[in-house]
Amino acid sequence: MVQGAQRETIDLAVSTVIFALRPAPDGGSPTLWIPLVRRIRQPYEGQWALPGGRLRYSESLAEAARRNLKETTDLEPKYLEQLYAFGDPERSPGDRVVSIVYWALVHAEQADRVAEGENVRWFVADELPDLAFDHNGIIDYALWRLRNKVEYSRIAHALLGETFTLSQLRSVHEAILRRSIDPANFRRQMEATGGLVATEAVVTGGRHRPPRLYRYDEDVDMADNGPLGPRAS
Amino acid sequence: MVQGAQRETIDLAVSTVIFALRPAPDGGSPTLWIPLVRRIRQPYEGQWALPGGRLRYSESLAEAARRNLKETTDLEPKYLEQLYAFGDPERSPGDRVVSIVYWALVHAEQADRVAEGENVRWFVADELPDLAFDHNGIIDYALWRLRNKVEYSRIAHALLGETFTLSQLRSVHEAILRRSIDPANFRRQMEATGGLVATEAVVTGGRHRPPRLYRYDEDVDMADNGPLGPRAS
Structure with missing residues (x-):
């Protein structure tokens, strides 16, 4: 692990896995989709990642999740729930970041209003590219929770x-x-x-x-x- | 809220709710007990609280939970699972602390080996005094999770x-x-x-x-x- 030269601060981030049901890419039956944002700096510059960012001093965890979603995707989900805190010391190269992850559900109509572009795009939840950090594993866990929870x-x-x-x-x-x-x-x-x-x-x-x-x-x-x-x- | 004069750092702590089944105080049927530690500094000096402490730079969240339990109660639980991250901006007077809370189960024989004293004591989980911070609410949530989870x-x-x-x-x-x-x-x-x-x-x-x-x-x-x-x- 790379130790920070100037500091041993542990950063706290809040990210969100957002699910919406939209038609399959071939126009077929409803399928789970997830919006991702492209990283515009190192580490993992250019790769896709969950929307998220640093927790601010005076906002709650859920407020941070909602603010980040609004800023990056303009989504305001009806359903938002804490998923898990991910804190492996090796998960972010060069520094130490603990991510508290939420998961959210949005209606298809709301999902359709997201302006896709160079840096924001919807992906089929079960067919993702290699994402930044441990975000593939986080989404696997969110899918597992969603599939369990819909049953009860x-x-x-x-x-x-x-x-x-x-x-x-x-x-x-x-x-x-x-x-x-x-x-x-x-x-x-x-x-x-x-x-x-x-x-x-x-x-x-x-x-x-x-x-x-x-x-x-x-x-x-x-x-x-x-x-x-x-x-x- | 008191704003820190020198800093706006958000601290990250890991605490654990530990359950053991021990005879009721009257010597009767098995009952859920929780070990608590007495706070030896402000805020809430002298009040009972969940065992826990700051996350260190190179340890995972679960490692921090295990280390704290070992240091404060000498317990090494067989079952340890993440419960929830509590991050209300007002939960710690004078600073900002996000607590990632685990819950654990230990055998009665292991529980009996905890050296009780001035600063460590077992309490019946449903009959707690007023605890430091939001720890009463955290324990209520842990009890709810335990009672749900035992069913499935x-x-x-x-x-x-x-x-x-x-x-x-x-x-x-x-x-x-x-x-x-x-x-x-x-x-x-x-x-x-x-x-x-x-x-x-x-x-x-x-x-x-x-x-x-x-x-x-x-x-x-x-x-x-x-x-x-x-x-x-």
């Missing part, structure tokens, strides 16, 4: 609107888990959790049996962050 | 020996969840997970139907830390 919580919500059909909800689960799910089994499973409420509304458009719209029951505890609740700083 | 993983293992009876395993679950569990339901639930292996051994002692000893099936993926695996740095 309502995070699919953050990828949909306020109301949705069971078919739309199922396609979110299918895209995240990358496997097809039997519609009847899915309906039974969702009804068993007790967290979905059928609204009076149906999808309009003149079909013979228009699909019903559902919403999540806000009275059911999300049990996502426990006593941390919405603080998450 | 094998962390009870870290509180037992290599082999154990179903009755011993059930009493660990009962102590963590603070409710009694029906023995027949518990047996069915454990058999359904497929992770327990009945050994050839039974508990000796001349009983008519000596209880069988079980162990965890090492071939079944623990699915605890995902792709992070044992690295956890």
